[in-house]
Amino acid sequence: MPVFVPVASNGEIPAGSAKTVIVGDREIALFNIGGAYYATESTCPHQGGPLAEGSIEGSIVTCPWHAWCFDVRTGKMTLGEFAYVEVFDVEVRDSAILVSLEPRP
Numbered sequence: 001m002p003v004f005v006p007v008a009s010n011g012e013i014p015a016g017s018a019k020t021v022i023v024g025d026r027e028i029a030l031f032n033i034g035g036a037y038y039a040t041e042s043t044c045p046h047q048g049g050p051l052a053e054g055s056i057e058g059s060i061v062t063c064p065w066h067a068w069c070f071d072v073r074t075g076k077m078t079l080g081e082f083a084y085v086e087v088f089d090v091e092v093r094d095s096a097i098l099v100s101l102e103p104r105p
């Protein structure tokens with residue numbers, strides 16, 4: 001059974017934005033896409049750019065450093081299959097947003 005940890009308050013991250021949070025010993029990028037939350041590893045697999053600081057259009061985040069793009073719902077890169085980011089399940093319980101300690105398999 002996955003373990004979830006609270007990382008933010010519901011309402012703290014406006015729709016269309018993201019925040020870097022700590023989950024266990026990892027940094028995670030937590031996105032609000034139209035009111036639904038998604039979590040990915042926080043650093044871009046290209047050269048480590050901060051994905052939570054990227055621009056967001058729909059469910060696609062564009063890395064602020066060299067513009068690699070990822071779908072935050074799946075972790076898939078939009079330019080090809082040679083890179084991806086790990087994704088983590090997210091739950092909202094009462095007023096808290098919780099993220100799974102382990103990535104989705």
Ligand code: FES
Pocket residue numbers: 044045046047048049063064065066067068
């Ligand atoms: S570090 Fe993200 S595209 Fe280069």
